[in-house]
Amino acid sequence: MREITFGAAVNEAISEEMRLDNSIIVLGEDVAEAGTPFKVLSGLVEEFGTDRVVDTPISEPGFTGIAVGAAITGLRPIVDIMFGDFLFLIMDQLCNQAAKTHYMSGGKLSVPMVLRTNMGATRRSAAQHSQSLHSLVAHIPGLKVAMPSSAYEAKGLMKTAIRDNNPVVIFEDKLMYNDKAEVPEEEYLINFGEANILHPGTDITLIATSSMVQQAEIAANTLADQNISAEVIDPRTISPLDENTLINSVKKTSHAIVIDEGHQNFGVTAEIAARISEKAFYYLDAPVQRLGAMDVPVPFSPVLEDLTVPTAQQIHDRAVMVLKGEI
Amino acid sequence: MSNKKDNKNSYLQMFRQMVRIRAFEEQANQLYLSAKMPGLTHMYVGQEAVAVGICEALTPNDKITSTHRGHGHCVAKGADFKQMFCELLGKKEGYCRGKGGSMHIADQANGNLGANAIVGGSAGIATGAALTAKRLGKKEVSVCFFGDGALGQGLLYETMNMAALWKLPIIYACENNLYGEYTKVEEMAAGDLKARAKGFGIESFEVDGQDVLAVNNLTQELVERARKGDGPFFMLLNTYRYHGHHVGDINREYYRSKEEEQLWRDERDPIKNLSMLLIDKKISTSEELKSIELEIEKDAEEAVDYALNAAWPEASEVNMHVFAAN
Amino acid sequence: MAHEIIMPALGMAQETGRLVAWLKSEGDAVKKGEPLMEVETDKSTMEVEAPKDGFLANISAAENTDIPVGEVVALIVENLDDESSKIQPISSKTIKNNEEKEQIGSNIETASNKEEIFSDSSTPSISSDKEIIKPSATTEGKILASPKLRSLAAKEQLSLIKLRQAGHKEPFKVADLPALRQLSSQSNMPLRNNATSLINKSSFMIFLLEINSAAKLEISSELVFVSFISSSLRLLFNEENIGIHYKSGSDLQSIFYQDPDKYQLENITPHDADIQITAEVCDLTSTDLIQLSGEINSDIIFTISNFSEQFLISLDWQPNRISQENALVLLRDVSSRIKSPLKQLL
Numbered sequence: 001m002r003e004i005t006f007g008a009a010v011n012e013a014i015s016e017e018m019r020l021d022n023s024i025i026v027l028g029e030d031v032a033e034a035g036t037p038f039k040v041l042s043g044l045v046e047e048f049g050t051d052r053v054v055d056t057p058i059s060e061p062g063f064t065g066i067a068v069g070a071a072i073t074g075l076r077p078i079v080d081i082m083f084g085d086f087l088f089l090i091m092d093q094l095c096n097q098a099a100k101t102h103y104m105s106g107g108k109l110s111v112p113m114v115l116r117t118n119m120g121a122t123r124r125s126a127a128q129h130s131q132s133l134h135s136l137v138a139h140i141p142g143l144k145v146a147m148p149s150s151a152y153e154a155k156g157l158m159k160t161a162i163r164d165n166n167p168v169v170i171f172e173d174k175l176m177y178n179d180k181a182e183v184p185e186e187e188y189l190i191n192f193g194e195a196n197i198l199h200p201g202t203d204i205t206l207i208a209t210s211s212m213v214q215q216a217e218i219a220a221n222t223l224a225d226q227n228i229s230a231e232v233i234d235p236r237t238i239s240p241l242d243e244n245t246l247i248n249s250v251k252k253t254s255h256a257i258v259i260d261e262g263h264q265n266f267g268v269t270a271e272i273a274a275r276i277s278e279k280a281f282y283y284l285d286a287p288v289q290r291l292g293a294m295d296v297p298v299p300f301s302p303v304l305e306d307l308t309v310p311t312a313q314q315i316h317d318r319a320v321m322v323l324k325g326e327i
Numbered sequence: 328m329s330n331k332k333d334n335k336n337s338y339l340q341m342f343r344q345m346v347r348i349r350a351f352e353e354q355a356n357q358l359y360l361s362a363k364m365p366g367l368t369h370m371y372v373g374q375e376a377v378a379v380g381i382c383e384a385l386t387p388n389d390k391i392t393s394t395h396r397g398h399g400h401c402v403a404k405g406a407d408f409k410q411m412f413c414e415l416l417g418k419k420e421g422y423c424r425g426k427g428g429s430m431h432i433a434d435q436a437n438g439n440l441g442a443n444a445i446v447g448g449s450a451g452i453a454t455g456a457a458l459t460a461k462r463l464g465k466k467e468v469s470v471c472f473f474g475d476g477a478l479g480q481g482l483l484y485e486t487m488n489m490a491a492l493w494k495l496p497i498i499y500a501c502e503n504n505l506y507g508e509y510t511k512v513e514e515m516a517a518g519d520l521k522a523r524a525k526g527f528g529i530e531s532f533e534v535d536g537q538d539v540l541a542v543n544n545l546t547q548e549l550v551e552r553a554r555k556g557d558g559p560f561f562m563l564l565n566t567y568r569y570h571g572h573h574v575g576d577i578n579r580e581y582y583r584s585k586e587e588e589q590l591w592r593d594e595r596d597p598i599k600n601l602s603m604l605l606i607d608k609k610i611s612t613s614e615e616l617k618s619i620e621l622e623i624e625k626d627a628e629e630a631v632d633y634a635l636n637a638a639w640p641e642a643s644e645v646n647m648h649v650f651a652a653n
Numbered sequence: 654m655a656h657e658i659i660m661p662a663l664g665m666a667q668e669t670g671r672l673v674a675w676l677k678s679e680g681d682a683v684k685k686g687e688p689l690m691e692v693e694t695d696k697s698t699m700e701v702e703a704p705k706d707g708f709l710a711n712i713s714a715a716e717n718t719d720i721p722v723g724e725v726v727a728l729i730v731e732n733l734d735d736e737s738s739k740i741q742p743i744s745s746k747t748i749k750n751n752e753e754k755e756q757i758g759s760n761i762e763t764a765s766n767k768e769e770i771f772s773d774s775s776t777p778s779i780s781s782d783k784e785i786i787k788p789s790a791t792t793e794g795k796i797l798a799s800p801k802l803r804s805l806a807a808k809e810q811l812s813l814i815k816l817r818q819a820g821h822k823e824p825f826k827v828a829d830l831p832a833l834r835q836l837s838s839q840s841n842m843p844l845r846n847n848a849t850s851l852i853n854k855s856s857f858m859i860f861l862l863e864i865n866s867a868a869k870l871e872i873s874s875e876l877v878f879v880s881f882i883s884s885s886l887r888l889l890f891n892e893e894n895i896g897i898h899y900k901s902g903s904d905l906q907s908i909f910y911q912d913p914d915k916y917q918l919e920n921i922t923p924h925d926a927d928i929q930i931t932a933e934v935c936d937l938t939s940t941d942l943i944q945l946s947g948e949i950n951s952d953i954i955f956t957i958s959n960f961s962e963q964f965l966i967s968l969d970w971q972p973n974r975i976s977q978e979n980a981l982v983l984l985r986d987v988s989s990r991i992k993s994p995l996k997q998l999l
Contacts, residue, residue: 025462051462057492062485065451066458069469072440073390073459093482096445097452103648104431105441106424110651141649165651254801254827282804285827325826 001184007040007177009151010116013158014041014078016187018048021076024162026053027063028080036080038177060086064093064115071113072101076162081117084171085131098167099142112165116158120173120211120261121298121309130298130305134171135267138239144168144192145239149213151181153236156190164192173211173261193240197249201231204255204319207246207272209235212259218312223319230319238268246272247279254285255322259310264292286322291315335610339619341383341539342605345375345598346620348399350627351408355398355415355429359574363635364415368429370570371399376597377502377564378403380542381470384550390438390456390469392449395430396568397442400472405437408626412634419640426640426648447473447480454486457495457558468553469497476507478516478523487559491527496553498546499524499561502536504568509582524561536566537595567591655728656705658689660720669719672726673698673820677709680733690726693820708733717818797824805830811837846977848984849967851960852992860994868919875899876913876921878934881990881997882955883914886931889975889983896928898951901936905945938964955987964991
């Protein structure tokens with residue numbers, strides 16, 4: 001099968017859907033001729049024109065709000081928030097308006113929009129261009145949150161997001177844009193709320209999101225060298241969350257580590273660990289472990305920044321400790 | 328200007344709609360004061376000419392976004408009393424099945440995309456609706472209602488900027504009722520209010536918000552131009568709220584005097600002034616207007632009784648409509 | 654001359670050592686160099702070997718306790734006392750394993766399930782080898798164990814404290830389950846104290862012959878045993894009803910008697926099984942066996958077997974049911990009745 005990059009997969013997903021549905025527009029800073037700083041949207045404006053691929057001023061709350069209104073009234077906007085860190089600017093439009101409109105209107109209005117943004121540290125971009133803020137979004141009822149972990153996932157999840165009748169926020173790890181993976185040329189969708197078991201195992205469950213899935217897979221392979229059978233699960237969407245698959249795996253292995261690049265405090269790792277303790281407590285043979293981003297603003301200096309993100313080695317070491325009963 | 332309007336039905340319709348708003352608000356006020364209505368509510372009484380003058384210039388397909396002081400816009404855009412009172416009381420038959428309440432009341436069938444409890448929060452939504460109209464070639468116009476308080480919100484300026492850049496069919500309707508919550512507008516907004524929009528190259532107009540015919544005439548003109556692609560526009564509507572910021576804001580002498588309030592009620596009341604004009608111009612009689620008022624009061628009372636006796640939503644509603652079906 | 658076994662100092666700054674397990678029981682013959690006990694410090698576990706040949710005696714330290722280094726924990730003695738006229742401490746294992754020895758003795762096991770030993774102020778001085786151990790769960794706090802192990806252990810009705818007492822590392826995990834099962838199956842055999850007496854059976858046999866021929870009866874030894882044992886139990890317990898669960902033969906067939914001592918021997922008849930059992934009587938006199946562990950349902954068990962021309966009468970008891978002192982009274986009483994049955998009837 002052909003291999004394409006993560007960025008190209010996102011581009012393909014959006015292009016394909018825009019060809020199918022004339023109500024889809026792209027709104028954001030430098031999405032048209034510039035094709036975004038990461039060039040993910042390059043070529044879209046040439047095909048669909050500036051009516052549908054709309055460069056906005058640097059006004060994140062404004063164009064997010066406009067997208068909400070457009071979505072309520074019949075368009076299917078894809079909003080591009082250049083860096084995940086800028087989510088803090090649009091919290092009212094995203095969380096008070098987009099998330100609640102369907103509910104507050106008793107189901108009469110809906111907001112079919114996609115907000116694509118990014119996450120991920122170690123790009124030496126310092127504290128305001130490196131954050132992974134997906135758990136903030138997932139906290140809000142009415143918003144769906146997808147976290148593609150490969151080019152294949154990126155395309156399938158993006159297409160599903162565009163067809164969803166709700167506000168969906170997609171977090172793309174900016175360090176994965178050039179990672180290649182096999183992506184079929186035929187159309188496919190990836191359902192939300194269906195976790196992916198990438199690597200079946202019996203001894204310990206490694207639940208990982210986004211780029212941490214790759215790290216977990218590396219750890220699973222090194223653990224296998226030590227005769228430890230790790231099961232790697234990618235939830236794909238954290239809202240909705242495929243709790244059953246996670247819980248069933250933990251019931252089988254009795255050990256779990258949750259790995260996510262968001263801050264550990266009150267984050268995805270906390271949520272999933274809590275659900276495991278609620279639903280699989282009597283199957284646990286060791287405390288659930290969490291590996292999240294260190295609870296510090298992301299530092300600039302490479303030697304410091306690299307310390308803040310979980311690594312395959314840390315996952316491996318923690319798994320060994322769990323299984324040896326050292327925790 | 329107002330005598331250009333010679334269609335009797337149109338005058339009486341505006342009179343009726345303003346009376347409907349006032350009757351609705353008087354009932355809502357009573358419901359709230361008698362502890363039959365939960366939550367928090369803000370009275371539109373005094374500002375009726377703004378909502379009615381504008382909405383009477385719109386079609387049901389044109390979109391509006393409203394504010395926390397939104398009952399007037401909702402009535403003016405054609406909403407039904409029963410469903411409105413049901414919503415205010417949190418009943419199942421409310422416009423939002425009781426999930427929105429006073430501050431989120433919406434009536435999609437009549438183009439009301441909803442009240443909004445965030446000051447200035449709907450600027451994006453109204454502008455987005457205009458973007459949809461333009462993108463899909465629908466010839467619809469959006470009106471974004473907001474108060475003078477929203478002039479402090481950045482979102483408004485961001486969206487006016489984009490509306491101007493993209494020539495969107497939207498009218499930003501700033502209802503200056505002189506007070507943002509408990510504070511005079513002069514203490515919160517520096518400089519010329521209209522000039523804010525002018526800075527984006529948006530044509531700006533100032534109109535007496537107590538004169539429904541003036542508001543309606545101006546809006547008709549702007550809506551027609553907006554449909555042709557001449558938008559966006561900005562209207563500054565000078566008006567006054569008779570009640571406090573919210574029901575319960577009673578002792579308000581610290582920010583405005585009783586004399587000032589009485590002056591507006593006596594001399595600037597939009598309903599009184601329109602009825603005097605209609606009688607004066609022999610378009611109607613005081614008897615006819617009185618019978619309209621009585622009929623509407625009766626409608627409002629009946630609607631309140633209906634809503635008070637209406638069913639609550641079932642508990643199963645609580646987690647319905649978090650997400651839309653696909 | 655006795656040789657003292659002390660808690661060794663294994664580390665430089667070590668003040669105490671943990672006695673993990675005794676590898677020999679009291680009364681066991683030991684050879685020089687054989688491991689006697691397992692000792693743990695913060696660093697490691699080691700076995701302490703016997704310094705000379707002899708018998709292990711006077712164990713004064715219990716398993717899973719911290720002992721100051723240098724303290725005497727047991728003795729190695731050259732001989733065990735073997736006076737046959739009195740009941741003396743001796744391992745039941747010795748009897749089983751060394752049948753040529755004819756010691757009469759009682760054995761106080763230093764069993765591992767210490768939590769089942771109850772403090773008893775009437776415990777006689779004879780049990781100098783018996784330490785009263787408090788359940789460590791109450792003194793050392795909550796047992797740390799994984800939720801999964803807890804739920805599995807609960808299903809199998811296993812007590813996690815056994816893992817702690819056996820020195821397993823906490824928190825316990827499912828990996829400890831096999832060990833827990835093992836420990837539990839051992840300790841499910843109730844803690845038994847045992848005393849055994851040997852009596853000449855000639856008087857008993859003559860008595861049986863005489864009453865049967867004189868009165869033309871067919872009274873079996875069974876009826877005499879249960880009657881005598883019932884009398885002795887009644888003396889001790891002063892209870893309204895004495896229930897005897899009589900088992901006999903190598904297949905331990907069960908018969909139940911209620912208050913057999915209240916009847917003439919010829920009138921004793923079996924009872925339904927639904928009685929409250931005071932004691933079990935395991936009659937092996939029709940077999941070659943001297944011990945047979947069947948299912949144990951009682952706190953007091955008499956085993957009567959042939960031992961050349963003697964009856965070997967063994968009493969197992971739960972120390973929480975009767976004290977050792979009373980157990981010995983009971984055994985003496987039963988033994989003397991069987992030894993001199995005529996005197997009993999008169």
